[in-house]
């Protein structure tokens with residue numbers, strides 16, 4: 001009997017495994033590669049919404065937990081994950097500059113919004129109105145994290161690479177059985193894969209497809225993230241990620257020519273040097289109708305839990321959501337009401 005069976009090893013599953021290890025709990029993980037969100041993610045952590053210049057939900061609390069969380073993972077796996085890079089918001093007008101100054105004056109935002117305009121000195125980027133700099137930002141290399149964490153668990157014989165078979169799950173009194181395992185609790189962390197989960201697919205997780213390009217641009221020589229109509233994220237060695245798109249109808253993980261053209265068209269409005277597209281990826285962000293995570297216990301099954309709905313901010317949210325889920329299960333501490341899946345449950349189970 002292990003303490004936990006976890007289904008899904010993206011950012012959510014990894015964060016929860018980490019919380020378990022740090023609390024000396026035993027677990028097994030089952031994951032396939034049907035969803036790609038955590039593998040393809042830009043990996044940025046950024047507390048400010050760059051459309052409206054407001055603080056993202058709970059951002060300060062999330063960052064305060066996330067940064068030490070990833071440093072501990074770096075130490076444990078002996079790899080670099082956290083690249084601390086400034087994000088520059090390219091302004092499209094004088095009006096945007098003014099809005100930026102207003103934002104920097106607000107008490108909770110001031111910590112993250114530098115109260116000055118940076119002029120553009122890169123001849124390969126067109127930015128006549130300059131930039132505003134967001135402070136305390138960076139990029140987590142999520143692809144490297146997934147690769148190394150999978151290997152770490154595999155070496156300890158804690159990971160089964162297979163698709164979870166819901167028919168094989170047996171709910172017993174005080175534990176669950178699956179294949180040859182018994183576990184005191186089961187936690188589903190399957191991102192958009194929730195759609196195949198008969199226990200939780202009533203929840204309004206809609207999913208938003210995103211596509212990203214990788215370009216090689218030897219002349220660009222930019223070391224900061226530039227956010228305009230698309231992000232340009234430096235990866236080193238003249239490689240840059242460009243993205244992302246937001247699409248609500250297509251639920252496949254397949255990159256499309258249409259989105260590639262959309263990204264290139266937006267990029268070409270401000271990037272003025274030659275480049276070559278070397279990669280193109282897609283994934284479904286696990287987005288919820290009210291844009292908040294889905295964390296908590298199944299309304300009818302005592303030992304069954306969900307960790308999902310990380311949306312477009314999984315890097316920052318996953319550690320906090322995992323810690324809260326753990327505190328719920330082990331210490332009966334309530335999950336923050338905004339994240340608690342019971343906000344959708346009452347209505348559904350009343351019928």
Ligand SMILES: Cc1cc2nc3c(=O)[nH]c(=O)nc-3n(C[C@H](O)[C@H](O)[C@H](O)COP(=O)(O)OP(=O)(O)OC[C@H]3O[C@@H](n4cnc5c(N)ncnc54)[C@H](O)[C@@H]3O)c2cc1C
Pocket residue numbers: 007008009010011012013030031032033034035036037038039040041042043044045162163164165189190191192193194196209210211212243244245282283284285286307308309310311312313314315316
């Ligand atoms: C293009 C794009 C760019 C993004 N950029 C950023 C960014 O810059 N910053 C940021 O914070 N976030 C970003 N995100 C969002 C981020 O990727 C997500 O919030 C996060 O990765 C979700 O993690 P997850 O573990 O919940 O889901 P997933 O990453 O989807 O992981 C779920 C795992 O469960 C597995 N699984 C599913 N069903 C089953 C099953 N039945 N049996 C076994 N295994 C199963 C899947 O294969 C997968 O391995 C981006 C997303 C996209 C698509």
